Amino acid sequence: MAVYTQVDDRTLAEFLSGYDVGSAISFKGIAEGVENSNYLLETTSARFILTLYEKRADPEDLPYFLNMMEHLAEHDIPSPLPIRDKRGDALKMLAGRPACLISFLSGVSVNYPSPDQCAALGAMLARMHTATEGFAEVRENNLSLEGWHTLAEATHARADKVMPGLAALIDDELTYLDANWPPGLPKGTIHADLFPDNVLFTGDEITGVIDFYFGCTDYFAYDIAVCINAWCFDGQQRFDAVRAKRLTELYDTHKRLSGPEVAALPTLCRGAALRFLLTRLYDWLNPVKDAVVKPHDPMEYVRKLKFHQQVRDAADYVV
The missing domain is CATH 3.30.200.20 (Phosphorylase Kinase; domain 1)
Structure with missing residues (x-):
């Protein structure tokens, strides 16, 4: 906001x-x-x-x-x-x-979610995905592979001013995702932007889920990947496996994850990291004059993307 x-x-x-x-x-x-x-x-x-x-x-x-x-x-x-x-x-x-x-919904967002709060998120995300199975409207995710290419083209000329070699890193990652994006996973209506500041808590109980303005029709597991990126790293962008496994465990408890969904998580997490790297990079390079809020640092998602690139087994994310 x-x-x-x-x-x-x-x-x-x-x-x-x-x-x-x-x-x-x-x-x-x-x-x-x-x-x-x-x-x-x-x-x-x-x-x-x-x-x-x-x-x-x-x-x-x-x-x-x-x-x-x-x-x-x-x-x-x-x-x-x-x-x-x-x-x-x-x-x-x-x-x-x-x-x-x-x-207005009561509650407060958390900057550093605990494993129990990540578990609550997993359960809530599963409940949301189940609830939207009855929502008939469809909206294409314009910030998936095609949209990432568009953003990469728009930022390519100036990306290396943010970090030397960033343009090549983005190009290489797009090449990988084009070749490896999983087909045919279960899909439906997702939030697609469920960061900690979009979830309100009272203690460890979720009292509000807000900011649905990236909602779209896409893979349910991609929504999980967005949450792993947003909730399961510490302030230095170090991955917290306990948080990730609590999130996916409680999701699976309320809405069963299929084998292909689990296997696809490393690639989906790479895609989610690239998505936020690109949108943050675009905003960083094109700030809005007189905006109250500063653009988010894209380098956070460079570090997260590099972590996911080293993952070879979905066991890093699930119990």
Whole structure:
């Protein structure tokens, strides 16, 4: 989450007049994440998150994201619920941007998840994947192999300014993934961006899963690979096998992993690492003027990718 578009008091009051949520008491920008403008809003009736969609969000995709959130909330996943206005619309325009008011979820995100919190994540991810089996809408993952090639081309000329040899590292990895990306794994609706700051905890219990704006149709095991990258390394990007095995163990307890899914994890983890390396590299090279939040360092995912490149057996990730 972040703030790119400012909303003044008069504009906010006019926007809220279309809802049955009362009037604003407090309104504060949230300076986290990198994709959209987000505000914490407290009204005379409740607390909400107000999101203005920026940058990579295609307006045509927004109904998919909001419908996905509603579907999960209806299936007892602690997903924020889009708030509909007096006319029944969830998606609106505000300050020249598509916007949505969503319910506020309690809890806090963790910077350094424990093995028990990774286990809770694995169980929640399995529950989400099971719940979305009844979600009929489809959205192609535009940040998979084809999209990685596009990002690599867009960053190739300046990549070595970030790290000497980075352009060649990316090219070699794309060549490997093109030849080894697994076919035919179980697929469905996934989150695709389930970082620790997108999960809220009270103790070791998950009370909220947020930020579904990369949701798409792809391999369930790819979603696990994204989580292994985001949750199972320490602050120095050293792999923590205990966290990874607790995550996959509890996922498997709630939704059985097939043999091909397990075998594919090393390659999927390489792909997930490259995906975030490339998007971070692009943002690093193309910063948004006046953004409250700084772009994430792509070098974190260089180190993670190099770890996955040395893995030869999925036993490093599973019990």
